[in-house]
Amino acid sequence: MIFRYIILFLILLPLKVFAVIEVDITRGNLSPLPVAVSPLSIDKDSKEEFKKILKKDNIGSEISKVVENNLKQSGLFNPLDKDAFLQKPDIANLKPRFEDWNLIKAQALITGKVTFVDEKLRVEFRLWDVLAGKEMMALAFTTVPSNWRRVGHIITDKVYERLTGEKGYFDTRIIYVAEEGPKTKRIKKLAIMDQDGFNNKFLTLGNELVLTPRFSPTNQMVTYLSYFRNLPRVYLLDIETGMQEVVGDFPGMTFAPRFSPDGKKIIMSFAKDGNSDIYTMDLENRIVERITNYPSIDTSPSYSPDGKYICFNSDRSGYQQIYVMSSNGKNVKRISFGTGIYGTPVWSPRGDLIAFTKLHKGKFYIGVMRADGTGERLLTENFYQEAPSWSPNGRVLIFYRETKTNSKGEGFSAKLWSIDLTGYNEKMVKTKTDASDPSWSSLLSN
Amino acid sequence: MNLRKILKNGFLILLASLVLTACATQKKTTGQLQGDVYTGKDSVEYLASGVPDRVFFATNETVLTTASRETLRKQAAWLRKNSKITVVLEGHADERGTREYNLAIGERRANSAKDYLMTHGISSDRISVLSYGKERPVDSGSNPLAWSKNRRSVTVKAN
Numbered sequence: 001m002i003f004r005y006i007i008l009f010l011i012l013l014p015l016k017v018f019a020v021i022e023v024d025i026t027r028g029n030l031s032p033l034p035v036a037v038s039p040l041s042i043d044k045d046s047k048e049e050f051k052k053i054l055k056k057d058n059i060g061s062e063i064s065k066v067v068e069n070n071l072k073q074s075g076l077f078n079p080l081d082k083d084a085f086l087q088k089p090d091i092a093n094l095k096p097r098f099e100d101w102n103l104i105k106a107q108a109l110i111t112g113k114v115t116f117v118d119e120k121l122r123v124e125f126r127l128w129d130v131l132a133g134k135e136m137m138a139l140a141f142t143t144v145p146s147n148w149r150r151v152g153h154i155i156t157d158k159v160y161e162r163l164t165g166e167k168g169y170f171d172t173r174i175i176y177v178a179e180e181g182p183k184t185k186r187i188k189k190l191a192i193m194d195q196d197g198f199n200n201k202f203l204t205l206g207n208e209l210v211l212t213p214r215f216s217p218t219n220q221m222v223t224y225l226s227y228f229r230n231l232p233r234v235y236l237l238d239i240e241t242g243m244q245e246v247v248g249d250f251p252g253m254t255f256a257p258r259f260s261p262d263g264k265k266i267i268m269s270f271a272k273d274g275n276s277d278i279y280t281m282d283l284e285n286r287i288v289e290r291i292t293n294y295p296s297i298d299t300s301p302s303y304s305p306d307g308k309y310i311c312f313n314s315d316r317s318g319y320q321q322i323y324v325m326s327s328n329g330k331n332v333k334r335i336s337f338g339t340g341i342y343g344t345p346v347w348s349p350r351g352d353l354i355a356f357t358k359l360h361k362g363k364f365y366i367g368v369m370r371a372d373g374t375g376e377r378l379l380t381e382n383f384y385q386e387a388p389s390w391s392p393n394g395r396v397l398i399f400y401r402e403t404k405t406n407s408k409g410e411g412f413s414a415k416l417w418s419i420d421l422t423g424y425n426e427k428m429v430k431t432k433t434d435a436s437d438p439s440w441s442s443l444l445s446n
Numbered sequence: 447m448n449l450r451k452i453l454k455n456g457f458l459i460l461l462a463s464l465v466l467t468a469c470a471t472q473k474k475t476t477g478q479l480q481g482d483v484y485t486g487k488d489s490v491e492y493l494a495s496g497v498p499d500r501v502f503f504a505t506n507e508t509v510l511t512t513a514s515r516e517t518l519r520k521q522a523a524w525l526r527k528n529s530k531i532t533v534v535l536e537g538h539a540d541e542r543g544t545r546e547y548n549l550a551i552g553e554r555r556a557n558s559a560k561d562y563l564m565t566h567g568i569s570s571d572r573i574s575v576l577s578y579g580k581e582r583p584v585d586s587g588s589n590p591l592a593w594s595k596n597r598r599s600v601t602v603k604a605n
Contacts, residue, residue, distance in 0.1 A: 271549070274554040297551065320547055343543070383588075387544070412586065
């Protein structure tokens with residue numbers, strides 16, 4: 001329901017401007033771009049209307065706060081202090097006085113306007129290149145007022161795309177497992193939130209253990225593992241309707257599910273008689289196919305974005321390693337050869353890299369390697385962390401990290417963290433409860 | 447291999463510290479680990495007098511130790527005597543592994559126990575298998591002794 005009402009109208013196509021600003025996201029950005037996010041201007045009547053509906057004094061500044069926070073969290077931008085702004089929002093949106101913005105060292109400026117039209121929220125915004133004194137982009141769109149946070153995310157995505165040359169990841173959600181209670185009797189619920197931690201919602205009650213939720217590329221469906229009636233099985237959940245169903249009819253535990261890139265199949269492990277192999281089930285015709293057939297543990301399968309290959313985790317060599325095969329199960333090839341053991345391979349949406357968890361000398365690492373196994377790079381080291389999930393543009397990874405308990409078993413926590421592919425900008429993603437097993441959705445709008 | 451070395455070193459330190467605190471806490475703490483397999487009695491429950499309910503495994507291993515086989519023979523004898531009882535074998539892993547692989551290894555551990563019970567005359571109809579991976583530790587500590595107690599297969603009466 002939340003996705004539906006966004007309508008984007010392109011009112012002005014960016015003219016050929018010779019922007020002097022651009023942000024390189026391929027390396028760690030140690031000097032983030034100074035950007036001024038002017039509060040969206042709002043007329044008096046609109047302000048009153050939105051106040052009634054949304055209980056926010058000034059929805060214009062609230063939306064710009066969303067943008068500002070997104071830009072800051074990305075690590076690529078440095079939003080400047082609003083107290084230093086000389087120009088009023090409404091005038092800045094018409095024609096910025098670039099000298100003023102230059103004075104406070106802003107290189108980019110975002111201005112805009114929000115109005116109440118036919119019970120809807122209409123927003124327009126502009127991105128300006130302060131040094132060149134030019135408009136880089138102008139866009140307007142209309143949506144239902146309750147979508148106001150998404151408006152901020154969409155603006156951020158457009159700005160990010162214009163300045164980095166790549167799609168953003170802000171109008172997205174994270175599905176994860178919310179955790180509570182002592183480690184020996186942990187209560188786990190499926191939960192979903194916006195990428196910035198807002199609009200958190202629990203999707204299950206915690207009556208049964210749930211693990212490893214993963215988004216479908218179409219965003220409405222989630223596949224996960226539930227211990228409903230103490231039978232660990234892969235389930236399919238429609239987030240919007242709340243409808244759930246078991247995936248397939250397997251005489252034993254199914255686990256480690258993921259969608260195929262077209263969202264039409266679920267790939268997962270099925271364990272029987274001490275042997276786990278990889279299977280797929282077509283969601284339309286319900287046909288089940290066996291992909292691996294080997295007397296070892298084969299699990300954590302993940303498709304390449306073109307659907308032609310599958311990376312997975314197997315201990316057929318004696319210890320957990322990462323393998324790649326064709327999607328029909330042929331041409332199996334081991335790709336991890338470094339020291340230590342490797343798990344949870346997950347293919348980047350860009351196709352070039354595979355992220356993984358590595359255990360070496362008692363430490364856990366999140367790392368990436370090319371799909372042929374070369375170029376291994378470890379991004380972060382800790383006592384325990386695993387299960388990376390890619391942002392839809394393949395630039396950021398989210399994963400979870402657990403702390404060590406003391407001799408009495410105290411001090412345990414599980415939290416979500418994100419880190420750029422560059423290895424920079426590592427930060428905790430705030431959640432109300434403890435959290436694990438994050439999965440990043442694709443962009444809700446384009 | 448490296449991992450094993452580390453764990454072994456870890457145990458030496460652990461054992462040393464246990465010896466130091468031994469008088470205060472437990473009687474025979476040095477006897478709680480063999481290699482890195484738990485051999486103590488803490489957390490063990492009994493299906494019947496003299497019939498322990500669980501067996502323990504080495505890190506990353508699913509093969510039964512001599513002590514585990516002895517425990518399972520006792521369970522098999524008890525099951526033969528009580529022919530109406532059915533059981534669930536719950537397989538577990540320690541927290542030092544990725545969640546999905548641990549689910550698989552828990553399943554494999556429980557099946558090691560199941561296979562052994564079957565070779566001692568218990569019908570597979572009476573045994574079901576359930577893996578919890580690392581989701582239900584008995585000891586919430588983050589140390590080699592706690593992990594050794596958590597790498598287990600527990601036989602639970604189902605009826």
